Structure formats: structure tokens, C-alpha cells
Amino acid sequence: MEKIAIIDLGSNTTRLIVMAYERGSCFRLIDEVSEAVRLAEGVGPNRELQPEPIRRAVNALSMFNRFCKSTAVNHVVAVGTSAIREAANQEEFWRALRAETDLDLRIITTQEEGYYGFLGTANALGLRHGVTFDTGGGSTQVVAVQDGRPTESFSVQAGVLRFTERYVNSDPISKRDLRELRAAAQQAFSGLAWLKADTGQRLAGMGGTVRTLARIDQKARNYPLDRVHAYTLTRAAIAAISEQLIQKNRREREQIPGLKRDRADVTLAGAVIIEALMDQGGFSELTVSGQGLREGLFYAHFLAPNDPPILEDPRSFSILNLARLSHFQEAHCHKVAELSLSLFDQLIPLHGYGAWERDLLAQAAMIHDIGVAVGYYDHHKHGEYLVHNSLLLGFSHRESIMLSALVRNHRKGFTDATPYAAILKPEDSTRIARLSALLRIAEYLERGKSQVVQAVRVELGPPIRILVQATGDAQLEVWDAARRSNLFRKAYNQELEILLAPSPR
Amino acid sequence: MEKIAIIDLGSNTTRLIVMAYERGSCFRLIDEVSEAVRLAEGVGPNRELQPEPIRRAVNALSMFNRFCKSTAVNHVVAVGTSAIREAANQEEFWRALRAETDLDLRIITTQEEGYYGFLGTANALGLRHGVTFDTGGGSTQVVAVQDGRPTESFSVQAGVLRFTERYVNSDPISKRDLRELRAAAQQAFSGLAWLKADTGQRLAGMGGTVRTLARIDQKARNYPLDRVHAYTLTRAAIAAISEQLIQKNRREREQIPGLKRDRADVTLAGAVIIEALMDQGGFSELTVSGQGLREGLFYAHFLAPNDPPILEDPRSFSILNLARLSHFQEAHCHKVAELSLSLFDQLIPLHGYGAWERDLLAQAAMIHDIGVAVGYYDHHKHGEYLVHNSLLLGFSHRESIMLSALVRNHRKGFTDATPYAAILKPEDSTRIARLSALLRIAEYLERGKSQVVQAVRVELGPPIRILVQATGDAQLEVWDAARRSNLFRKAYNQELEILLAPSPR
Known part of the structure; x- marks a missing residue:
């Protein structure tokens, strides 16, 4: 991955962030240093920066520059905003800066x-x-x-x-x-x-x-x-x-x-x-x-030459970002998403959910295994932890809580995210259970991670029947999915059978 | 990274593990599938494997083999132990296996x-x-x-x-x-x-x-x-x-x-x-x-051609493993370790600690930043979480609790790991505080991650004085380390001054 540093000399704070990234594909904040420099301190009506604030700012920028060099940052973007933009004695600042560091600072317009x-x-x-x-x-x-x-x-x-x-x-x-x-x-x-x-x-x-x-x-x-x-x-x-x-x-x-x-x-x-x-x-x-x-300065670099450098779908991007940073198994996750959504669509008469829930389920499927990056055992719990602590773009808090609950519930046990009840709606507990149940069945139909299950056909019951079409031997998948369908039974209050469909050949 | 699968057909359970690794450098368990096959079920004094257990075992092995192929595993090592080793009707098992899969299973000796x-x-x-x-x-x-x-x-x-x-x-x-x-x-x-x-x-x-x-x-x-x-x-x-x-x-x-x-x-x-x-x-x-x-079969591959394939220092290896998997900043971590240990050694008259504590401090320094892999903000907390959930080799539970507390305390706040008091000794609370204080000072003397601080000289006081020798401008480092030395003051119950040493030049 490449590294870019963004330095921002503000009136109050001077900050450095470092992003590691692969252009257009994924990124992660890996460093941040923040200095309460207060460059604008004591600037009166005559708009003169004071010597002590200038010294503090120059010290901080000089350290940031050293930081970038010693940590092998590939690109440095440094900007100054209103304090320096409006200073009557900009020259004094530049002199002090030049004496200390070769940082290429640019004053940006309003x-x-x-x-x-x-x-x-x-x-x-x-x-x-x-x-x-x-x-x-x-x-x-x-x-x-x-x-x-x-x-x-x-x-x-x-x-x-x-x-x-x-x-x-x-x-x-x-x-x-x-x-x-x-x-x-x-x-x-x-x-x-x-x-x-x-x-x-x-x-x-x-x-x-x-x-x-x-x-x-x-x-x-x-x-x-x-x-x-x-x-x-x-x-x-x-x-x-x-x-x-x-x-x-x-x-x-x-x-x-x-x-x-x-x-x-x-x-x-x-x-x-x-x-x-x-x-x-x-x-x-x-x-x-x-x-x-x-971050805007970062996106301008990361998404270039897009104009404006705006993510078309920030939600999906941030989910893929998380998945890529965790080295996800792409074919497996896509298959789990596909099977989850097929179950979701065919079960609409039962749950009545719409595009919003469908999207959450698809997103959760892409990141259900990210916890493996922490440790394989209990990776569903690690996944929940990671979703809670990751940068999600365009998701509300309620949505991110639901996502983390789905990831947690893709295998073993069940949580309806009770600690976050204040953020959820009362019916979200059922929603989480119903979506999790589908994700879990899809996951176990993909337990061999070999995309052996081609499609699922649902017969609304009772009992509900899931007929599994496979391209090869899917006995174990069907057996295991059936074994894990307790959550489904509880969430939908219906009996469930999972069976191998007769081979079309 | 390469991937190796280890399959183990036991009498009770059949298991697959997949390790991702770089030979001799680092590894991580990325998959595990476990089947309660009970191959030895019903084997009587005539030592005959029964048809149903054979069928279950063959099904599982066949799925494992598919799993390895579809997830692009580079090496597969599959072994059978006592159940198959001692079976009077091994031929029957082989016939059933060959009919289903081309998995290369090897029976190992006792x-x-x-x-x-x-x-x-x-x-x-x-x-x-x-x-x-x-x-x-x-x-x-x-x-x-x-x-x-x-x-x-x-x-x-x-x-x-x-x-x-x-x-x-x-x-x-x-x-x-x-x-x-x-x-x-x-x-x-x-x-x-x-x-x-x-x-x-x-x-x-x-x-x-x-x-x-x-x-x-x-x-x-x-x-x-x-x-x-x-x-x-x-x-x-x-x-x-x-x-x-x-x-x-x-x-x-x-x-x-x-x-x-x-x-x-x-x-x-x-x-x-x-x-x-x-x-x-x-x-x-x-x-x-x-x-x-x-895992033994894995180490034989991972550490080859060492004979025996034994890690010389499993503790340090597992710490480095964790650090490498988290893409740690090597020069920075080594410098933090060096400064921490120098402070430790010079402060022996005050703390009286020995080789054991010194080693824990050095290990913690190598992994203090691993939480950044989860997210930069609160990375000290993420680091604590990771240490709690990572594979540590050769560390006792008490030691791993102390490690996670040191990582947690390398910046911001303080925890003495109270929830784990039952595993610690009463004096460990002080021990954690004293070691954490040194790690934190070292970390802030390396805040620019540029190894600008060359050495520290301690004058035992009171007040205690840390004289910082730097190869360049280390004003901010010294200022910030001083600002974070509250933990030191409390842990050692002594005043502390951190000062730039007069330049030797």
C-alpha cells in the first residue's frame, strides 16, 4: 500500500493524518498527530500573527515533516487555512517556516x-x-x-x-x-x-x-x-x-x-x-x-481523476473497503450474499421487508468473516467488534448496529443488540433475528466455501421448505444448514426443512 | 501469503485447519472445519470399521478436499491416526475414499x-x-x-x-x-x-x-x-x-x-x-x-528445514508474528523498546524489577501499536482487545494479561486490569503502572516516529530527571513526554522532569 500524509494548519489546531491506501480500492487511517497550536492566538484587528504562535506552528510543521520522511510517506499534501491566509505578516511566517523545514505548504482559498x-x-x-x-x-x-x-x-x-x-x-x-x-x-x-x-x-x-x-x-x-x-x-x-x-x-x-x-x-x-x-x-x-x-484532500487524491472525487455508493464502498483490508474470501462472500438475498426475496410474503433490509443483509454478507483477521475462533464476535470500530460511510448508527449484529449472528448463538436498544427501534430485534437467520443458512450452505450450492428454491409451507440445487455433492452443506436452522424457526415461528433438490440432470 | 491445510482424521473428530503464512516469518489460522465423524464408533474387538462411520468420514474428507481446491490452498497435508491405523478392514475404507475423492491421506505411525x-x-x-x-x-x-x-x-x-x-x-x-x-x-x-x-x-x-x-x-x-x-x-x-x-x-x-x-x-x-x-x-x-x-504438522512445514522444527524463542516469535501480521512500524517499535528498556535499567534502584518484567516491557513495546489495524482512534484499546484474542506462545495467562494492559496503557488513561485480578498477583497493579509509565514516556519520545531521540540518561532524584539526547530537534518530543508523565508520578510517587540534554556537539 502507498501512504499519503495530509497536513492541515488551522487557526486552532494543526493536524497530520496518514492514510495507507491502494488507489480507488481501499484505505485506512494509520496515523494521526494533533497539535493545539492556536496559530491565530492574539491576532487583533491588524491581523498580525504573533511570534510565539508562529514558533509553535513552525515547530509542529517541522515535526510533521520529519515524521513523513522517517515513516516513508509517499505523498505529502500540506495546506494552510484562514489564520495564515488572512495574516498581514505572512512573510514573517514563511521566513520562520523556511528556516526550519522544507515542507511544501500551500495556502488554500476559502x-x-x-x-x-x-x-x-x-x-x-x-x-x-x-x-x-x-x-x-x-x-x-x-x-x-x-x-x-x-x-x-x-x-x-x-x-x-x-x-x-x-x-x-x-x-x-x-x-x-x-x-x-x-x-x-x-x-x-x-x-x-x-x-x-x-x-x-x-x-x-x-x-x-x-x-x-x-x-x-x-x-x-x-x-x-x-x-x-x-x-x-x-x-x-x-x-x-x-x-x-x-x-x-x-x-x-x-x-x-x-x-x-x-x-x-x-x-x-x-x-x-x-x-x-x-x-x-x-x-x-x-x-x-x-x-x-x-479527508476531502485525501479523497481528491484517492479518487482522481473522478470529478468531483465522490464515491458513487459510499456505503458499499466502505463495506468493500473493510472486506478488502481484511483480505476477505471474495467468491465465498459473494455466494453467501447471493443465497441470502435469494432467500430474502422468496420469503417476502413472510417477513414483508423491503429494499432497506435487503441492502443491510447484502452488506453484512460481504463482511461476515472479517473477524478472522483478529482470530479464527470466535471470529463472529471479533467481526462485531470490528464493525463497531470501523469507518462506515453513509450508514446511520442504527444501521451500523444492525450490521454488527448480523455479522455477530452469522454463526453460533444470537444477540439482538440489546445494549444498543436506545439507538434501535423496538421491532429491530425481530428484524435482526429474521435477517440473521437467512445469513446463517446461506453461510452453512457455503460451509465448504466451494460454491457448490447453485441456487435455493423456497416453498412457503407450512412447513417452509428450502430446496437446494447443487453443482456437486452438497450433502454436508444441506445437513449442516438444517442443523443450524433453529434461529430461523424461532425468528419466523415456522417449521423449516432444508433438502437437496432432485438433480436436474 | 501461502496457504496450507492440515487435515486430521481421528477416531472421534475429523478436522481441517488452514493456515496462511510466510515461511518462517508469520502465520495465522484462517479456517477451521470440524466434524464429529466418530470413525471408530462400533469398532469391536475384531477392529472392523463400520460402514456408516466410514461413509461419514469419507463425506467429510471429500468436503475438506473440495474446500481446499475452491479456496486455492497451496499445500494439503492429510493424516489419519489410530482408528484407521488399527482397522482390520483398512481396504474397505480406502475403497470408499478413492471412490469419492483424490485426497492424499497418509496414515501416520504412533x-x-x-x-x-x-x-x-x-x-x-x-x-x-x-x-x-x-x-x-x-x-x-x-x-x-x-x-x-x-x-x-x-x-x-x-x-x-x-x-x-x-x-x-x-x-x-x-x-x-x-x-x-x-x-x-x-x-x-x-x-x-x-x-x-x-x-x-x-x-x-x-x-x-x-x-x-x-x-x-x-x-x-x-x-x-x-x-x-x-x-x-x-x-x-x-x-x-x-x-x-x-x-x-x-x-x-x-x-x-x-x-x-x-x-x-x-x-x-x-x-x-x-x-x-x-x-x-x-x-x-x-x-x-x-x-x-x-499445529505440529504445520510447524514441521513452516519451520523446515529446522530439526526439530522448534521455535528457539516462542514468546518473541509470537509477539513478532502479531506485529508482522499487523504491519507494524519496525523502526519505531524497536526504538520504543530500546528507550523503555533504558529507562527500566536506569530506574532499577526505584522499582527493583528483574529480567521477567524487563522482557514483558520489551514484548509490549513491539506490539503497542497493533490496534491501528482495527482503527487508529482508540488503537490502544483495540490493541488490548487483540492481545486478549491472539495466539501467544509460551506466555502464561498472567503474563498475557499484563501484556494487554501495557499495550492499553501506552497512551491515554490507565487500567490495572482489575477484571482479571483473579489471575494476577496483588502487586501486579503497581507493576503494570510502573512498566506502563516507562512505555508511555518512550512512546512520546518517539511521537514523531523518526528516531530523533538517541538515548536517555536518568538522574535519580528527587526529583527524577530524564535527560534526552537527540540527533535533531526533539523539543516537541520532550514537551509531550513531559506532558504525559502523570502516570509516572503516580506509579513511582516521585516528581519527574524531562529535559533536553545539552547537545554534545
Whole structure:
């Protein structure tokens, strides 16, 4: 695999990520280093970067550059955003940088910043219609998306560090400071007529503030999944968090579960900015994207020459990504998917499920064995663990919980994902059981991994009969699938027979 | 990676395992299929295999052969043991097999069976001196080991299936049946003068019976680790299990936690055989090996042309195996190990630890990042999960718990492995904290993964001072290591300063 490093010098944080990848096929984040450099610290109305922040930034970039060289990274993409873009004394920064390192840093325009953020988020969430935004330290980028393409772009100097320095001069914040902060935030988006929560338009947010708000909300709700990517954050939840941040002083804020120390000062300004943005567009909720600018820069490289470099089907891609990284047995997984779906289709009169469940079943079939990469024994449990901890693109939390349950249930035992009940719907327990039962039968019809079973024909009973057509000897497959059909009996409350179909020859 | 399949036709079970490997470098079990064929079922004093068991065995072998072909296995090694070795009507079996499949099955001698079992166990447990035994369905193999080489070998037709059929004709077992069973077991090993629990001689057992006994004992003790490999099973624990099995009938036995249904009938005979063997040698405990004949056949291929094909240092090998399978960053891990050990050595006056702790620290350093293969975020937690679920050779359970805790603690937070307290010693909590603290400092001195830190010199304080010698700019490394030294302060109850040493140039 090749390695690419993306370096992003922001107003607040400077970050390095390293992706290992095979172009267009699969990728994995293998390193991340994050520095709270606060390059924009102390930048006043004269827009001068201060010597100490410059020194910190140069140190961090110099280390990142060494890092890339010593870990044999093949490509380095380094960009700077608003802090450096808007500095009146850019020359000073460049001089300091050049004295320390030969890193090839490029300042990107606000347009580019919005575009790459859009790329990251659109791929991460499978967003085709809607609005993405990125609230950083120095500015907020907003991009409208139609049919998977960016149609409008807007950048405004409403950043959490900038607004905090300018408006938050009291602790807890005074009424006057708060009034000015809110007015400035409202002002920032007031001209955006295209920012509208029309039908089918989702709002997707990225950046540290959004992730922090999500984490605080999850802690407050005792949310059972430890992941902010793809989390739905409501306008009401943000309001509740703002209210807390307004009333508390710094020491009290640091006690808020989910709020990291280095975010304790700047999160109120961030929340107020995001509230203003949502109110301007009339959005009642947003989806958190775990990916943004840096990942967007990665996708531009990874998916080139696609224009825009957008995954056609992020869900299927991320499942295949996971499968490929785990060296899956392709023919076997495809056959298990094929047999599962054939059973699914023929049993529609019994379960009544549609395209959504069918897709989940197909996706689960492709990754049902990935746990083997951890260890063969209990690989269904390892698979569940991996799905819980993997990057899934375009899946909601509910969907990813169901996927992990299906993978877990493809052999042995049964779980209906009870610990995650708060994320599921009450009927999902049955749904998981019914889909798992089909996956398990398909898996055992492929136990020899030799694609000996050609097709299955279902006779709706009672009892239900699955007639197995095989290209060779499939006695053991049929016998074993029959032996594992208890889950089916329970899930469908019907007797089941699995039989070899008379050979057509 | 290449793939090799090992097929083992036993008296009770027929099994296929598939290993993916790079010769001499790394390997991983990627498939296993197990069939309760019971080939020896109904074999009476005339030693005739019965038609139905022959049919079952041929079916299974035929499926295994198809399996190997369709999954593109590069090498197939298939062996048969006592059931087929001793059959009076071997020809019948061969005829049936040839009619169905072209699998190249080889009958191995009792000598070979003992040897390969020894190979599996000696590598799995790092056993250099002692005795290995394998109690199967038809026979038990016993091998004495000196300096890592087999010195004596013994095989006797004391197998769990054979003894059950011959002696257990009542349910629960009658006093008379039990007396005869015990007499036969005692008789089986009575001539073995070299079977002796001398100083430094460990007893290591393999096979389904030993694993079953371990599982029952673990359930009874509420043992916190779900792994039988490397578990210590005492003679007293086996006696307690025998006693239960003697008193219960089949239905009651099936309720015993840890006892699988298909082992409910044969485990008593197995326990009695193992008790007799232990008593003959005066062993008060045995170590369970999760590897045996099949893995021995694998090692013979994997380690060829070594004679015997024994890993010189199974512990280090299995750690490297894990690291290589996870594509570890070699230079980085070696540097973290080097710095950790340098800190360890210079701090001996404070911690007083010796070679054992030093080795654990070095091993943990090599695998501290393996969790990245699951996902970068929380990779310390994923690493802990992987260590818990990986094949470790030659490590005790206590050692593997400590390893996983060190990996977990190499960054962020702290766990002293409390859930596994029953396996640890009371002072291990401190031990874990002290070793983890060194690993963490070393890790942050290598945060740029560029081996910029050359050496560390420790001045014992108070306060303790770590002087960092670097080949380049290591300001960030020193700053970050200092920032993460809280764990050190708590673990050693001493103040710590980490400083850049004045450059020697």
C-alpha cells in the first residue's frame, strides 16, 4: 500500500493524518498527530500573527515533516487555512517556516477550503442533497450540495477562536458579551438565502466544535455508542448545551462530561455560531461528519481523476473497503450474499421487508468473516467488534448496529443488540433475528466455501421448505444448514426443512 | 501469503485447519472445519470399521478436499491416526475414499503422532523440559522432552471413545464399570518409568478432553479469561470434575457449564485416563496446550528445514508474528523498546524489577501499536482487545494479561486490569503502572516516529530527571513526554522532569 500524509494548519489546531491506501480500492487511517497550536492566538484587528504562535506552528510543521520522511510517506499534501491566509505578516511566517523545514505548504482559498470539506463530508455521510458546513478556529465554510455536486459556496470569518477572542471577555460570559456574540453570529449568515431546510436537504457539520457538542450530548443522554461520526444532533440539544456553557465559569465548564479541557473556552462561541447557521436555514437537526477538510484532500487524491472525487455508493464502498483490508474470501462472500438475498426475496410474503433490509443483509454478507483477521475462533464476535470500530460511510448508527449484529449472528448463538436498544427501534430485534437467520443458512450452505450450492428454491409451507440445487455433492452443506436452522424457526415461528433438490440432470 | 491445510482424521473428530503464512516469518489460522465423524464408533474387538462411520468420514474428507481446491490452498497435508491405523478392514475404507475423492491421506505411525503432537505443544507453550501428552478418541501419546527435543515416546490404546465404548455401559456409571475403567487406565501407563514429575519437568496436555476439562474448571471458578490455551489445570480440579461426572446421568451432565453436548458421554473416560497418567508420574498439575498434532504438522512445514522444527524463542516469535501480521512500524517499535528498556535499567534502584518484567516491557513495546489495524482512534484499546484474542506462545495467562494492559496503557488513561485480578498477583497493579509509565514516556519520545531521540540518561532524584539526547530537534518530543508523565508520578510517587540534554556537539 502507498501512504499519503495530509497536513492541515488551522487557526486552532494543526493536524497530520496518514492514510495507507491502494488507489480507488481501499484505505485506512494509520496515523494521526494533533497539535493545539492556536496559530491565530492574539491576532487583533491588524491581523498580525504573533511570534510565539508562529514558533509553535513552525515547530509542529517541522515535526510533521520529519515524521513523513522517517515513516516513508509517499505523498505529502500540506495546506494552510484562514489564520495564515488572512495574516498581514505572512512573510514573517514563511521566513520562520523556511528556516526550519522544507515542507511544501500551500495556502488554500476559502473556495477550496469549502470544497474539500464538502468532499470529506459528502463521502463520509453519502450526502447528495443538502448543506455542509465546517466551523473552524478562524472561519466557517458553508457549501450547498445538489446531486452530489457543490452548487453554492460561502465562507465567513466566524471561527470559534476568532469569536472567542473578540466577544468572550467575561467568565461566565456576561449578558452583554453574549448579546454581541449572538448578534455577530447571526450577522455572519444573514445574507445566505440559499441556506434552506427544504425537503430532502440534510445539514451536515464537521470540525472540532460539532464533534465536541455531539460528545457532550451523548454523555448527557448516556448514549450507548462511543462514536460521533453520523450522529444526529438536534437544534434543541445544542441549545441545552449553550445554556450550560453560558451559566458556568471555566472551572465548572471543565467538569462537563464530553468537553475536553482545551475546548472549554471556545465551545460556547462555536455553539452560538452553529445555532445561528441552523436558525438562518431553519434546520432542526444536523448530522455530524467525522470527516472533513483533511479527508476531502485525501479523497481528491484517492479518487482522481473522478470529478468531483465522490464515491458513487459510499456505503458499499466502505463495506468493500473493510472486506478488502481484511483480505476477505471474495467468491465465498459473494455466494453467501447471493443465497441470502435469494432467500430474502422468496420469503417476502413472510417477513414483508423491503429494499432497506435487503441492502443491510447484502452488506453484512460481504463482511461476515472479517473477524478472522483478529482470530479464527470466535471470529463472529471479533467481526462485531470490528464493525463497531470501523469507518462506515453513509450508514446511520442504527444501521451500523444492525450490521454488527448480523455479522455477530452469522454463526453460533444470537444477540439482538440489546445494549444498543436506545439507538434501535423496538421491532429491530425481530428484524435482526429474521435477517440473521437467512445469513446463517446461506453461510452453512457455503460451509465448504466451494460454491457448490447453485441456487435455493423456497416453498412457503407450512412447513417452509428450502430446496437446494447443487453443482456437486452438497450433502454436508444441506445437513449442516438444517442443523443450524433453529434461529430461523424461532425468528419466523415456522417449521423449516432444508433438502437437496432432485438433480436436474 | 501461502496457504496450507492440515487435515486430521481421528477416531472421534475429523478436522481441517488452514493456515496462511510466510515461511518462517508469520502465520495465522484462517479456517477451521470440524466434524464429529466418530470413525471408530462400533469398532469391536475384531477392529472392523463400520460402514456408516466410514461413509461419514469419507463425506467429510471429500468436503475438506473440495474446500481446499475452491479456496486455492497451496499445500494439503492429510493424516489419519489410530482408528484407521488399527482397522482390520483398512481396504474397505480406502475403497470408499478413492471412490469419492483424490485426497492424499497418509496414515501416520504412533511414533509420528507423538512427535507431531510434541511439536505443536512444545512450540505453543515453549516447553523445553517435561512431558507432553495427547489423549484422543482412540489412543494416548506421551512424549518426554529434554532440551527441547523428544527423548522418549509412548503410545497406548487408551482413548476416550475406545474406553467409553468398552467400559462405560451404565448411566450414571456403575461402581463396577468405574472400577474397570480406572483399572484399565492405570494399567495403560503402569510401565512408564520415565514419566516423572522431576524438578523443572512440566506436564502439558492437548486434545479435546483436556480442553473440555479446562473449560469446566474455568466455568466453576468463574475464571475471568475465556481461553484454555496455557491454562493450568490441577490434579485436584480434575478429581472434582470426575466426581461430578460419576454421579450424574447424561441429562444432568449436559447441564454442566463448559461441557459440550457431544462431549457429555466421553469426558469421564478421558478424565480417568488423564488422572491415571498424572498419578503414574506424580504430577499435581498440567498446562493445557491449545495446539497439538495439527499445529505440529504445520510447524514441521513452516519451520523446515529446522530439526526439530522448534521455535528457539516462542514468546518473541509470537509477539513478532502479531506485529508482522499487523504491519507494524519496525523502526519505531524497536526504538520504543530500546528507550523503555533504558529507562527500566536506569530506574532499577526505584522499582527493583528483574529480567521477567524487563522482557514483558520489551514484548509490549513491539506490539503497542497493533490496534491501528482495527482503527487508529482508540488503537490502544483495540490493541488490548487483540492481545486478549491472539495466539501467544509460551506466555502464561498472567503474563498475557499484563501484556494487554501495557499495550492499553501506552497512551491515554490507565487500567490495572482489575477484571482479571483473579489471575494476577496483588502487586501486579503497581507493576503494570510502573512498566506502563516507562512505555508511555518512550512512546512520546518517539511521537514523531523518526528516531530523533538517541538515548536517555536518568538522574535519580528527587526529583527524577530524564535527560534526552537527540540527533535533531526533539523539543516537541520532550514537551509531550513531559506532558504525559502523570502516570509516572503516580506509579513511582516521585516528581519527574524531562529535559533536553545539552547537545554534545
